[in-house]
Amino acid sequence: MGPSLISRLQAVMGGDLAHAWASARRQWGTQLATFTVLSATFAIVVFASVWAMNLQRLVSHWGESVQVAAYLHDELGELDIKKLQEELLKDPRIQSVQLVTKKMAVENFRGQMASYAPDLLDDEQFSTPFPASLKLRLHDQIAAQDRVKVVEELAADLRQMRGVEDVSYGQSWIKSYASSVDLLVGIGLFLGMVLLAGSLLVIGNAIRAGLAARREEIEIMELIGATLDNLRRPYLVEGAAIAFAAIVAALLVNAFVFDGLLKKMKAQLAFSHIATELRFLTTAEVLVAVVLAVVVGCIGSWLAIRQMNDGWAAARRAGGQL
Amino acid sequence: MISFSHVYKTYAGSRGQEIHALRDLNVEIARGEFVFLTGPSGAGKTTFFRLLSAYDRATSGQATVAGIRLNDLSGNDLAYYRRKLGVVFQDFRLLKHKTVLENVTLPLIIRGESPNAQRERAMQVLQDVGLHHKANEWPEQLSGGEQQRVAIARALIHRPGLIIADEPTGNLDPELSEEIMDLFEQANAQGTTVVVATHDHELVRRRNKRTLRLLAGQISDAELAAKGGMEWAHR
Numbered sequence A: 001m002g003p004s005l006i007s008r009l010q011a012v013m014g015g016d017l018a019h020a021w022a023s024a025r026r027q028w029g030t031q032l033a034t035f036t037v038l039s040a041t042f043a044i045v046v047f048a049s050v051w052a053m054n055l056q057r058l059v060s061h062w063g064e065s066v067q068v069a070a071y072l073h074d075e076l077g078e079l080d081i082k083k084l085q086e087e088l089l090k091d092p093r094i095q096s097v098q099l100v101t102k103k104m105a106v107e108n109f110r111g112q113m114a115s116y117a118p119d120l121l122d123d124e125q126f127s128t129p130f131p132a133s134l135k136l137r138l139h140d141q142i143a144a145q146d147r148v149k150v151v152e153e154l155a156a157d158l159r160q161m162r163g164v165e166d167v168s169y170g171q172s173w174i175k176s177y178a179s180s181v182d183l184l185v186g187i188g189l190f191l192g193m194v195l196l197a198g199s200l201l202v203i204g205n206a207i208r209a210g211l212a213a214r215r216e217e218i219e220i221m222e223l224i225g226a227t228l229d230n231l232r233r234p235y236l237v238e239g240a241a242i243a244f245a246a247i248v249a250a251l252l253v254n255a256f257v258f259d260g261l262l263k264k265m266k267a268q269l270a271f272s273h274i275a276t277e278l279r280f281l282t283t284a285e286v287l288v289a290v291v292l293a294v295v296v297g298c299i300g301s302w303l304a305i306r307q308m309n310d311g312w313a314a315a316r317r318a319g320g321q322l
Numbered sequence B: 001m002i003s004f005s006h007v008y009k010t011y012a013g014s015r016g017q018e019i020h021a022l023r024d025l026n027v028e029i030a031r032g033e034f035v036f037l038t039g040p041s042g043a044g045k046t047t048f049f050r051l052l053s054a055y056d057r058a059t060s061g062q063a064t065v066a067g068i069r070l071n072d073l074s075g076n077d078l079a080y081y082r083r084k085l086g087v088v089f090q091d092f093r094l095l096k097h098k099t100v101l102e103n104v105t106l107p108l109i110i111r112g113e114s115p116n117a118q119r120e121r122a123m124q125v126l127q128d129v130g131l132h133h134k135a136n137e138w139p140e141q142l143s144g145g146e147q148q149r150v151a152i153a154r155a156l157i158h159r160p161g162l163i164i165a166d167e168p169t170g171n172l173d174p175e176l177s178e179e180i181m182d183l184f185e186q187a188n189a190q191g192t193t194v195v196v197a198t199h200d201h202e203l204v205r206r207r208n209k210r211t212l213r214l215l216a217g218q219i220s221d222a223e224l225a226a227k228g229g230m231e232w233a234h235r
């Protein structure tokens, strides 16, 4: 069973791959053009994906440091604050709660202001209007794309709570961060769709050219009993093979470019700490890219061979009537 | 096995006139028979074979083989019917971009048989037609006669139930022609029905088989009677 299955597969696939290779040699001009255009297209898509993913990771990394500050009523006692703190810690959205007392707030302020207005600090009469606050950090498990929404919801909830005077979380900054990430992902998706649609056309055209060049061959195959599936399969394999070669080339080029850029960034102080956060695709992501490309290859050639022959092409070409 | 009843095949001529390549053709051939088809060029031999091999469809009339109505064939049924045949086309119809061995093996490849079995059988039929030493050459490197023998090998390789050969010895010298006919007779001895179109009257005479003579798209009774085929004429 085993060996016969393998040899059957070998008979089927070996023949189809040989067919793909033979057609590559016979129409190397078309095939080279297809391969080049496809590699370039895939390379752009891979490039955009790699950098979009890195950007999202960077931004969400920054997003992690987003803090929500809940300012407390003045008359709130130490015990009340402790209670509130414990209550908040039970909230699944919250990772940690840190109390900033009035005194600490003053000291923070002084520390920050020291270089600007040293005289101010000497003034014993200077009493600050700073209220005590609870600094909340969002839970680590919350995904980057959900953080903004969660922060906004959390802020609204906090405002309802007794003892909370006001809430701040860098509202404007967080909004623009969210919309810019959305925009980037949107643009990326649109670009990807357009390029993939283009890939389908490119592959389809290559296959169609192959079909035209091999019309006689296909007719002969038909006449000796090849089924439509027999005839189509080599072209599907051919489309998949072109796409496979193209995605491999695209990935290699991207890996090179990524490596080069990373080295340049590391050499520059301003980017060096960002550079350590960047990474290329994981093995799983590479596999996904290859599988997607092969699927695109198959679909592209499928579109070209969909309405292939009905079995009577040879007769029609010979002037026969049906 | 083969039954043609009131079959017409009409082509459109260059000036739009109708050309009846076959007109009211009635033919019966039993399973296991060996039949020669003769007739002058343009008589309709190739057209008859085209219909028989489901290469083309009749314009009207009923053509059946082994109970299969050829006019109704489509899709995979069409392919599976064609697989049962071994056809030697008058113009060989070899694949230019495949070697002799690959060409001969094609019917087995289509069936998905194992590469080892394919190769063994292919070398055997190539040996039978005397071309095993040319297995790896390209069809265009061969003479007309050699190409014809490749086409014959391809028609024999899958041991078809019906062999249809259109002037298979047209490019062969008498000696080779006899060898090829022997191959067809061997296949016939194993139960394969064989129909061979030929111009070669010597060949036909020596083999002493049932002979159908086509004339202007019809079976000519007179010729059948003259060949001693009276018993077939009125079946």
Ligand SMILES: Nc1ncnc2c1ncn2[C@@H]1O[C@H](COP(=O)(O)OP(=O)(O)O)[C@@H](O)[C@H]1O
Pocket: A318, A319, A320, B011, B012, B013, B019, B020, B021, B039, B040, B041, B042, B043, B044, B045, B046, B047, B048
């Ligand atoms: N595709 C075609 N278009 C128009 N006429 C054809 C076509 N094929 C054959 N014919 C005509 O049909 C007749 C029979 O041809 P054919 O079957 O090839 O004869 P044979 O094989 O006996 O020489 C001829 O008159 C030929 O010109």
Ligand SMILES: [Mg+2]
Pocket: B045, B046, B047, B090, B166
């Ligand atoms: Mg002819």
